[in-house]
Amino acid sequence: VVGLLLKFAPAIVDGIGSFVLRINEGKEAPQKVESISLVTAPMLKADYAATDSARIDISGKASSQNGTVELYSEGELLEKTKLTEQDFEFNDIRLNDGQNSFTAKLIVGDKESSLSDELIILKTDEKISIEELSPSDGQEFKKGDERIEVKGKTNALNKVTVNGFRAIVDEDGNFSYMLQLKDGDNEIKVEAVSPAGKKDEKTIHVKFTP
Numbered sequence: 001v002v003g004l005l006l007k008f009a010p011a012i013v014d015g016i017g018s019f020v021l022r023i024n025e026g027k028e029a030p031q032k033v034e035s036i037s038l039v040t041a042p043m044l045k046a047d048y049a050a051t052d053s054a055r056i057d058i059s060g061k062a063s064s065q066n067g068t069v070e071l072y073s074e075g076e077l078l079e080k081t082k083l084t085e086q087d088f089e090f091n092d093i094r095l096n097d098g099q100n101s102f103t104a105k106l107i108v109g110d111k112e113s114s115l116s117d118e119l120i121i122l123k124t125d126e127k128i129s130i131e132e133l134s135p136s137d138g139q140e141f142k143k144g145d146e147r148i149e150v151k152g153k154t155n156a157l158n159k160v161t162v163n164g165f166r167a168i169v170d171e172d173g174n175f176s177y178m179l180q181l182k183d184g185d186n187e188i189k190v191e192a193v194s195p196a197g198k199k200d201e202k203t204i205h206v207k208f209t210p
Contacts, residue, residue: 041116042069042088042104050122050195051095058102058119059089067108072115074101095123126155128198130190137204141181146208150188151176154200158192181208 042062062069062083070080071090079090093102099122103115133152135141141148150162153173160167160175167177167190179188186208191201 039063039067039106039108039111039113041113042106044071044102044104044116044119046119046121048197049120050124050197052123052125052196052198053095054123055092055094056121057089057091058093059087060104060116062086062088062106063113064106064108067106070105070107072103072105078102095121097123097125099123122195124157124194124196126157126194128155128158128192128194128200130154130160130192130200130202133190133202133204135188135204135206138206139204140207140209142208143210145181146210147178147180148206149176150179150190152190154192155194157195160190160192162190163188181206183208183210 040063042060044058044060046056046058058071060069063086065083065085068080068082069088071078071093078093081088081090099120102119102121103117105115106113131153133150135148135150150167152160152175154160154169154175156169156171156173158169158173160169160177162177162179165177167175169175175192179186184207186206187203188206189201189203191199193199
């Protein structure tokens with residue numbers, strides 16, 4: 001019996017191997033699952049938040065150096081640019097008067113990101129000026145008037161400082177600041193800065209005699 005087993009063992013092993021191969025041939029090979037990468041929204045930026053220019057450049061950075069970035073304003077497609085690197089720029093974008101809102105999305109293949117965070121840019125043609133400034137240049141103050149009110153009028157959106165200190169500006173553009181005088185000559189520098197970065201400055205001198 002042992003001799004018979006030894007004689008037919010190779011054939012039995014070959015038969016079992018062929019049977020296993022035929023079973024495996026009938027099975028499908030495991031499918032390779034391709035991971036889907038998320039496409040994140042690009043980031044937008046500009047050199048300023050307000051301007052009196054009619055057109056500006058908007059730049060940004062994407063999460064990929066491939067694909068296309070689309071620029072939108074109020075839901076309307078304005079421009080698109082094909083990426084060769086992560087940094088991108090849209091040039092000569094027209095601004096409407098008042099507030100302008102921009103968003104962007106990144107498209108890579110058949111995938112696209114959500115819209116980016118809003119970039120808000122204010123276009124203002126308001127003239128920058130300081131008017132009705134008080135006290136008047138050369139005015140004199142005596143004991144009891146060591147602390148005076150510096151006031152005037154400008155555009156309500158302007159930031160006003162008096163000798164570098166922030167003044168209060170109300171909704172009508174009236175500004176005021178309480179200033180402590182020193183003995184003798186006092187220089188008072190009033191500066192107004194518009195949201196677009198334009199400046200107006202006036203300097204007066206008053207005298208305090210204790």
